[in-house]
Amino acid sequence: MQSMALLEGKVAIVTGAGRGVGRGEALALASHGARVIVNDVGVAVDGSGGEQGPAEEVVEQIRAAGGEAAANFENISSWDGAERLIKQAIDTWGQLDILVNNAGILRDRIIWNMTEEEWDAVINVHLKGTFCTTRHAVGHWRAKHKAGESVSGRRIINTASAAMLGNPGQANYAAAKGAIAAFTLTVAVEVQSMGITCNAIRPSAATRMTQAVGAGPPPESSDTSEEFNPRDPVHVGEFVSYLASDAAQWISGQVFSAYGDKMHLTKGWHTVNTIEKPGVGWTAEELVAAMPKLAGMAPVSMIEQLGFG
Numbered sequence: 001m002q003s004m005a006l007l008e009g010k011v012a013i014v015t016g017a018g019r020g021v022g023r024g025e026a027l028a029l030a031s032h033g034a035r036v037i038v039n040d041v042g043v044a045v046d047g048s049g050g051e052q053g054p055a056e057e058v059v060e061q062i063r064a065a066g067g068e069a070a071a072n073f074e075n076i077s078s079w080d081g082a083e084r085l086i087k088q089a090i091d092t093w094g095q096l097d098i099l100v101n102n103a104g105i106l107r108d109r110i111i112w113n114m115t116e117e118e119w120d121a122v123i124n125v126h127l128k129g130t131f132c133t134t135r136h137a138v139g140h141w142r143a144k145h146k147a148g149e150s151v152s153g154r155r156i157i158n159t160a161s162a163a164m165l166g167n168p169g170q171a172n173y174a175a176a177k178g179a180i181a182a183f184t185l186t187v188a189v190e191v192q193s194m195g196i197t198c199n200a201i202r203p204s205a206a207t208r209m210t211q212a213v214g215a216g217p218p219p220e221s222s223d224t225s226e227e228f229n230p231r232d233p234v235h236v237g238e239f240v241s242y243l244a245s246d247a248a249q250w251i252s253g254q255v256f257s258a259y260g261d262k263m264h265l266t267k268g269w270h271t272v273n274t275i276e277k278p279g280v281g282w283t284a285e286e287l288v289a290a291m292p293k294l295a296g297m298a299p300v301s302m303i304e305q306l307g308f309g
C-alpha cells in the first residue's frame with residue numbers, strides 16, 4: 001500500500017473492474033484506502049459470455065494487499081442490475097462516495113455493414129450503462145440531501161474515449177463515447193448544488209480491448225512491475241484516484257485524457273468562427289459564397305482533412 005490517506009473512509013464502485021483499465025482503477029483506489037465494489041460481468045471484448053472469475057480475482061488481489069473489496073457481477077446496462085450494484089455498496093459499507101463508470105465492449109464494423117444488434121449492444125453497455133448506475137447513485141444521494149444530510153464530495157467519473165473525435169469502424173462506440181462526454185457535462189451542472197462532481201476521462205492503456213484493435217498485449221500485472229510502463233492501466237488509476245479525492249472538489253464537468261506519464265485537459269465543440277447577417281439571416285444561396293469564410297477553407301478541403309476514404 002502506498003498511501004492510505006487520500007481516500008481513507010471512502011466507498012467506491014468501479015464497473016468493468018475485472019480487467020484492464022477498471023482493474024487498474026480498482027487497485028489504485030484501494031491502494032489509497034477506498035473500500036471497493038469490483039463490478040464485472042466477465043464478458044469477452046464483444047460482450048459475449050460471462051464469468052465471475054475476473055471480478056473475484058481483483059477482489060482477492062485487493063484483500064491480499066490489505067485492502068477491502070467485494071465482488072459484484074451485475075450487468076450495468078440493466079436498470080435493476082445497476083440498482084442492485086449501488087445497493088450493494090450501501091448495504092455492505094453503509095455509504096457510496098465514488099462511482100467510476102468504466103465497463104465497456106467493442107463491436108467494430110464499418111457503418112455500411114453495422115447491424116442493429118451491433119449498434120444496440122455498444123450503446124447499451126457504454127451509454128445506457130453509464131446512465132443506469134449514475135441515475136441510481138444520484139437518486140440515493142439526492143434522497144440523503146433532501147433529508148438534510150450532506151452529500152458534498154461524492155464523485156462520478158465516466159469513461160469517454162478519443163474515438164469520440166471520429167474513428168473509422170467505430171460509429172457505435174464513438175457515438176456512445178461522445179454522448180457520455182455530453183452526459184458528463186450535463187450531470188455535472190445538475191449535481192453541482194449538492195457538492196457532487198462529475199468528470200470524464202479518456203484513458204489510454206494496454207488492455208485486451210486495445211489488443212483487439214492491434215495495439216499489443218496488456219502488461220502482465222498492473223501493480224508489481226518495477227519499470228515504468230506508460231501502457232500500464234495503473235497510471236489511469238492514479239489519475240482517477242485523484243479525481244475521486246476531496247482534493248478534486250473544485251473540478252467538475254471536465255474531460256481529461258490519461259496515459260502513462262501524460263494527463264491532458266481536453267475541450268471540444270466550442271465555437272471557433274462566426275458569420276452573421278444581423279436581423280436578416282442567411283439564404284442557402286448566400287451561404288454558397290459565405291461558407292468558406294465560416295469554415296475557413298473550401299468545402300472540398302474539409303472532406304480531405306478527414307483523412308479517410
Ligand SMILES: NC(=O)c1ccc[n+]([C@@H]2O[C@H](COP(=O)([O-])OP(=O)(O)OC[C@H]3O[C@@H](n4cnc5c(N)ncnc54)[C@H](O)[C@@H]3O)[C@@H](O)[C@H]2O)c1
Binds near residue numbers: 015020045
Ligand atoms: N484501453 C484503452 O486504451 C481505452 C481507450 C479509450 C477508452 N477505453 C475505455 O475504458 C473502459 C475499459 O476498457 P478496457 O480497455 O479496460 O477493456 P477490457 O475489455 O479490458 O475491460 C472491460 C471490462 O468491462 C466488463 N464489462 C463489459 N460489459 C459489461 C457490463 N454490461 N456490465 C459489467 N461489466 C461489463 C468486461 O467484462 C471487462 O472486464 C471502456 O469503457 C473503454 O471503452 C479504453
